[in-house]
Amino acid sequence: MQTYDRILVQAAALFAQQGYEAVSMRDIAQASGIKAPSLYNHFSDKQSLYRATVQSVFTQHNEQLIDVLRSSHKPLDKLKKVIYLSAVKMAEDKIFRQLILRELLQNDPEKLQFLAEKVMADTCEHFARILRELNPSADHHFTITSLMGMLLFHFQIDIMRDFLPDAQAKHHRTDYLSEQIFLLVSQRLLNQ
Amino acid sequence: MQTYDRILVQAAALFAQQGYEAVSMRDIAQASGIKAPSLYNHFSDKQSLYRATVQSVFTQHNEQLIDVLRSSHKPLDKLKKVIYLSAVKMAEDKIFRQLILRELLQNDPEKLQFLAEKVMADTCEHFARILRELNPSADHHFTITSLMGMLLFHFQIDIMRDFLPDAQAKHHRTDYLSEQIFLLVSQRLLNQ
DNA sequence: GTCTATAGGCGGATAGAC
């Protein structure tokens, strides 16, 4: 792998784990196997490196998710499948999950607009198309944002689940959680 | 207000907005109307100040929420009411919301255990009691974590909602969101 | 309890050799 890509990969892991301020250029350099000044041959400053990192993680994540929707089952099966695959991605891709949560904590409206329009809106549209097939008149914006909230939260709290009341082994299983989320969403959708 | 409390209030706002690493002792001192070294007469170091801040915000939040459940309506009304009041608190208390999200991004198991057992578990138990009245055999752990995920996410994304597909004015209203969350949760609960 | 002064370290970033 080229130096440039190695930097992006290592920076993504560090920024996701520790946050922008807590990660130094020296940390990223060391993880990438170079010295800090060499980073400046690839990125003009720390902010640029961060932006490139975030964009790269989000772009990759979206590309992988879009592949899912090629198949054409019945709408309800499609919804179930896309929830399951989103859940798998959320469970696996801790870097994406933590980076998006960190970006959500940003207060800069520009960054939030970028996050919404360039990262989340595509995925939302995919969901929306399926939901409209199932019920043309329901409140899909609410359903989709609820879905994203649950997908993010359920997998983010995985490591602290057992400290919460009534946690069981099944609550650590991606298939169980995605099934329950599907049932929650689809029942409301069809009864609305 | 005494210096000590003024520091906690100002530190809470700064830590919630910018995160631990991004806030300097000078920032907190200036916001509190003193110089940085004076902070060390109240807290032994930055970490202690942060811990005290988080604990203070979470304790206050929980106390305010517990008051809600004194009234004894029918279980379904109680659920509706407690969801509404949690939603109002989430919408209003940006400092609590952002601090809890930042703590969720921590990877230190000790801090997560503290967050789960000392901050979230109480609230979970309140929810659980109501849910058990409505359906003794349902999966309440899943329902409650779903609820918390939705409550956090829906109000955290408020400022970027309009950049997402199909957003409408009603999606900025706390009463509408809490009603929809209630319907989502209660339908699943009663059909389970 | 608060201040000024300051220690000592680490941060981002640049200059210039190779």
Place this chain on the structure above:
DNA sequence: GTCTATCCGCCTATAGAC
């Protein structure tokens, strides 16, 4: 493209006067 050396500012924290 990568390095060593270095600048300079900000950071946490302490010493000691008032």
